[in-house]
Amino acid sequence: MPRAASTQERILIAYEDLLLELGERGATLEAVASRAGVSKGGLLYHFGSKEALSSGLVERLHRLTDEDLVLMMAAPAGPVDYLIRTSIDASSPLDRALIATSRLAQAADARAGEALASIRSQWLAVITEAVGDPATARAIVLVSDGLYFNSAMRGMGTPDPADVSAEGIDSLLTVLDRFSTPSVD
Amino acid sequence: MPRAASTQERILIAYEDLLLELGERGATLEAVASRAGVSKGGLLYHFGSKEALSSGLVERLHRLTDEDLVLMMAAPAGPVDYLIRTSIDASSPLDRALIATSRLAQAADARAGEALASIRSQWLAVITEAVGDPATARAIVLVSDGLYFNSAMRGMGTPDPADVSAEGIDSLLTVLDRFSTPSVD
DNA sequence: TTCACTGTACCGTCCAGCCGGTACAGTGGT
DNA sequence: ACCACTGTACCGGCTGGACGGTACAGTGAA
Secondary structure, three states, rough: OOOOOOHHHHHHHHHHHHHHHHHHHOHHHHHHHHHHOHHHHHHHHHOOOHHHHHHHHHHHHHHHHHHHHHHOOOOOOOOHHHHHHHHHHOOOOOHHHHHHHHHHHHOHHHHHHHHHHHHHHHHHHHHHHOOOOHHHHHHHHHHHHHHHHHHHHHOOOOOOHHHHHHOHHHHHHHHHHHHOOOOOO | OOOOOOHHHEEEEEEEHHHHHHHHHOOHHHHHHHHHHOHHHHHHHHHHOOHHHHHHHHHHHHHHHHHHHHHHHHOOOOOOHHHHHHHHHOOHHHHHHHHHHHHHHOOHHHHHHHHHHHHHHHHHHHHHHHHHOOOHHHHHHHHHHHHHHHHHHHOOOOOOOOOOOHHHHHHHHHHEEEEEEEEOO
16 A cells, blocks of 8 residues: 555656656666665565556556546636646646656557556546537547647657747647637638 | 568568567567568668667658658648548558657657657648648647557557547548638638 | 678677565564 | 564665677578
């Protein structure tokens, strides 16, 4: 049973760090342990194998997603605004866990891929309810996917692909508003 | 040994196959050589190192992209329709090379990341010219990114995340058409 | 024979997982 | 108070295997 923020938490955050910075290949047990300030033996005491470590990350992602869904459904500016803005951020614990898990999914980790698919379908359900039209909702979630994809690229050896400045977000939300309100023809 | 395609081509295609199926980790020199029907020594004769192999993939991607941009700008239904439809396909040589390269980018390969960013900016330029409004163009390219992201997930240990059936594409294009092409007949 | 190319044996490195050990905070019997 | 014992947390060296890369001995065609 995971208690409050402790060694387990530090290890998982270190794992995320290395997945984001170096990819799945660079997130070795020794590197994760070193980043978390423990020895490899200490890491393996808490997570008995690398698979257990990735399972821990996926569980953490599910937990953070459940918390986030509550916030999203209660967002003052609506779920669409909330989803798009948090898709751009990429610095919150959820976003970090999400991108880290997508790295695992790219490395053929079935559990990670299923987790991402599950989260995506939960988002799609909320957005569909918010905007009414399923096709529009899918387009919005696809934009969110695209933003995450670009966030995942940034911070590696890549010049930032999409302009996501403050006014960029607003203009994007304006466009999406046109998506969901077909009053203009 | 039949010589239908050149050995280099066969090796690059085998490399793509393994990147798509197993991720960067699974695309070892021996596995690529075996899939291409040559020995490891044979592979290293053509590509002197693993870095040379990934460089070859990136060059192939640039070549396929240049060819595709010509088709996209000359597409009868317009660049937006062409981009979205080809983003869903994921079975053309370009799409395969694109997703394979994104796997390398996830593994902190700087060259791969730069290539993807470059391709994205080329697409953005064409779409911007086609629809006029930069913000709208960015939203469309983000949808394309999202579709590629979902294509990249499919075919691994993942239930397909986005419904991309034939009528799904049409309804998505209808949503995008709501503002992107003011003069439709 | 030469050349373009193939196949295999091998080397150094890196990594996941294992294992024996350390430190220390209880705890319970005497 | 003392000691024997237990469970938790953590350490670091080791090993077996896989991988990238090298060396070299073929082989078939021109």
